[in-house]
Amino acid sequence: MRGKSFFSRRMWIVACALLVLVGAGGLRWYWKSPRPNIILVTFDTTRADHLGAYGYEQGLTTAFDDFAKRGVLFEQAYAPAPITLPSHTTMLTGLYPPEHGLRVNGAGALASEIPLLPEILQEHGYQTGAFIAAAPVLGAQFGLNRGFDNYDDAPAKMLSRTRSYGVARRDGEEVVDLALEWLGLRTAEPFFCWIHLYDAHGPYDPFTEVYQDRFANKPYDAGVAWEVQQFDRVNEFLKENGLESNTLVVVAGDHGEGLDDHGEYEHGMLVYNTTVHVPFAFAGPQFVKPGTRVREVVSLVDIMPTLLDVLEIPAPERMSGRSLLPALKGESIESQDCYAESEMPYYMNRWCPPRTVISEQWKYIQSTRPELYNLEEDPEELNNLFDTVGEEANRLQALLTNMLESFQRTQAGEVDLSEQDVANLRSLGYVAGGTSSEEDAVVTTDQSLIDVKDMVPFVSKFEEAKHIVAEGHQEEAMVLLQEIADATEDYPEADLRLGDLLADAGRHEEAVTVYRSVLARRPDFVSAYFKLGGVLATQGKFEEVEANFREFIKANPDDPAGHLELANVLGRLGKYEEAISEFREALRLAPDSVAANVYLGHLLARLQRPKEAVGYLEKAIEVDPRNVAAHENLMMVLAQTGQPAKGIQIGLRAITLNPKSFETRFNLGLMLVQNQQYADGIHQLREAQKIRPDDPRPTQQIRQIEAALRKGSR
CATH class of the missing domain: 1.25.40.10 (Tetratricopeptide repeat domain)
Incomplete structure (x- = not known):
């Protein structure tokens, strides 16, 4: 009996121990919450000093101000450039513009070897979505779409109000509608959602139907207010769906706006605080200490390393930013000298591109006429001390030089812009000279360059x-x-x-x-x-066009675009062999040029050399699977080379890409009939007939085919 009691007691003790162990394991699991969701909201063209949280009293930004009180607000946060694409690229790479290579809008694509935040998060189980208000400057063609399950940069569909925007851009209401729709479909996995709002960008809208005459004389503030109002809808969605406690929300301005301070009305040319001092705040999970205001200097380059640190995901080896997680927890951090630049003056006009280093007290701007400001005593940067505080100027000059020398530079990739892309960028003022100062090895202190001021x-x-x-x-x-x-x-x-x-x-x-x-x-x-x-x-005047591009190529022999344009005009002039030679030179310099492959394939087909044409057209489709012209031309040359079945498949794909193409449907119809697919062929001819009712050819062909079929059936 005693043995049994002892045995039972031993078993009970073991059972209790197991319960304790299981309980402890359960508690550890219970308290180790899953990785938080992340929402990044970027306010385009938004000055920090036009938000209530930063002391502004004339705006309507209560939703952001309350958000900042619930979390951590960085009082001195700086953008790396006063322009959209470089700044957003810095946020998503943890690299400064000279390192990631995107220095201006519309002039390059992010190199594939540079890791992007959404790629890393996707690899760690995150569902990823981006909702972009301005495709002309942040479209997928510039490379920021990598790692996003859904990168929504489509043209505006909803126009709830009429605006003289000048370019295709989405109202913030539409952007947030799309983002909330996507968020509402998320499953249990964590998500990363980037929402880009563009309503504060010029031309400004006073939103009179929303705010009446409140912002009649300050339409810029109306755009900021509308951005904040749309942002508030995101906060309400999180609250209503029980996601607030496990979603880290980050708000950052990509750059500010001049508003005539320092003589600059908009942005992109100067690097004063009007255009590089931006709003920056975090709120969400328990580790973010509410009501924290951080005075120390930080940069948007810190966003990616901070988020990866929060998620305990190893960061890429190459990053210039630092983690701000201690500051989010309410712990002290040190100010870190920040770099910013504007390549636009040089890119657009070959003026000296200003570059700056910003510390907690001082700001040095390198240009033809350098500037030095004591930000503590002169926050509006009105009193240039470069000639009077020599020791500090020399220190910051050396610091900036060291920064520039330490950057591991990456060349941006080629970007293939459509005519509409170019038109949209031009309307925003982002199409001009075409090379950066880095490409031209310009020293920014060169006295021969005009000072942008x-x-x-x-x-x-x-x-x-x-x-x-x-x-x-x-x-x-x-x-x-x-x-x-x-x-x-x-x-x-x-x-x-x-x-x-x-x-x-x-x-x-x-x-x-x-x-x-x-x-x-x-x-x-x-x-x-x-x-x-x-x-x-x-x-x-095609002879003059030829002379123009020969002159260009003489000065720029390694520019594939020049060879491509010369090839096209040579073709127009009937100098076919010279044209083929120039096309091939363009492709030697840029093998993946879709235009060069398509144009050369088309020319060879016209010259009855279809076998040579096939490879170029197939290459174009390999590079750009949605290129309509490549499909249409390949359909025809495959038929000419005795591959009708393959040609028909390419033709069907071409129609999927461009259902309104008369020539494709007409030619495909004839190919189908020749391949004895009579019903399908007649169908395509009838569709061609609908597209161009006045063209007699489809009707004639249908009559001939039907007559032949009736004759054959007798």
């Missing part, structure tokens, strides 16, 4: 002209641009835009004169050659 009055007039064009008043805009041209020879971007407007108005000779004037002064402005070539082609 000296050109600011002309920049404001240029921006005014840009908005007038968006409102449809081209003649008025040409008057302003002509005033700039008359006042200075050092603003080629304005000259080129004047030439564009003249060309659009049919004033071709005047446009040619403007473009030739730019090239006479600035032969390094490669885009002027292409603009000039386009106008000359419109006039039918």
Whole structure:
């Protein structure tokens, strides 16, 4: 009996121990919450000092201000560039612009070897979605779509109000609608959602139907208010769906806006705090200490390392940012010197590109005429101390030099822009010269370069002209641009835009004169050659087009675009072998050029050399599976090379891509009939007939086929 009691007691003790162990394991599991969801909301063109949380009293930003009180607000956060694409790329890579290679809008794609935050999160089980308000500057073609299950950069579909935006951009209401729809479909896995809001970007809308006359004289503040109002809907969604406690929400401005401070009305040219001091706040899970305000200097380059640290995911070896997790927990951190730059002055006009290093007290701006500001005593940066505080100026000069030398630079990849992409970028003022100072090995202290500060009055007039064009008043805009041209020879971007407007108005000779004037002064402005070539082609002056591009190639022998344009005009002039040679040179320099492969394939097909054409057209489809012209041409050359079945499959794909193509349906119909697929062939011919009712060919073919079928059945 005693033995049994002892045995039972031993078993009970063991059972209790097991329960304790199981319980302890259960408690550990219970308290170790799953990785939080993450929402990144970026306020485009939003100055920190126009939000209530930063002391502004004339706006309507209560939702953001309350959000900041629930979390951590960084008082001195800086963007790496006063422009959208470089700044967002920094947020998603943890690298400064010279390191990731995207220095301006619309001029390159992110190199594939650079890790992106959404890619890393996707690899760790996150569902990823992005909802973009302005595809012209953040479209998938620039490479930020990598790692997103859904990268929604489609054109605006909902226009709840009429605005003179000038470019295709989404209202914040539409962007948030799409984001909330996607969030509502998420499963139990964690998600990462990026929401980009663009409503504060010019041209400004006072939103009178929403705010009446409150912002009639301050329309920029209306855009900020509307962004914040849409952001509030995201917060409400999280609260209503029980996601607030396990979702880390990050809000960051990508850059600010000049608003005439320092003479700059918009952004992109200067690096004062008006355009690089941005709102930056976190709120969400328990580790984010509510009500924390961090005075120390931080940068948007810190976003990616912070989020990876929060999630306990190893960070890429190469990152310039640091984790701000201690600050989120309410712990102290040190200020870190921040880098920022603007390549736009050089890219657009070959002016000196300002670069800056910002510390807690000091800000040094490197340019033709350097600047030094004591931010504690002079936050508006009005008193340049460069010549009076030599020791500090020398220290920061050396610091900036060391920063620039330490960056591991990456060259941006080629980006294939459609005509509409180029038009949209032009309307925003982001299409001009075409190379960065890094590519041209420019030293930013070179005294021969114009200081952008000296050109600011002309920049404001240029921006005014840009908005007038968006409102449809081209003649008025040409008057302003002509005033700039008359006042200075050092603003080629304005000259080129004047030439564009003249060309659009049919004033071709005047446009040619403007473009030739730019090239006479600035032969390094490669885009002027292409603009000039386009106008000359419109006039039918193909010999002059040929001469233009031969001159360009002489100066730029390794530019594939020049060889491509020369090849096209040689084809127009009937110099086919020379054209083929230039196409092949373009492809030697850029093997993945879709345009060169398509055009060469088309030319070879025209010259009855279909076997040679096949490879080029197949390459075009390999690079761009949705290229309609490549499919249409390949369908025909496959038929010519005795591969009708394969040609039919390519033709069906072409119709899927472009159902309204008369020629594709007509030719496919004939191919199907020749392949004895009579019903399908007649169907395609009837569809072609619907597209172009006045063209007699489909009707004639259908009658002949049906007659032949009736005759054969007898």
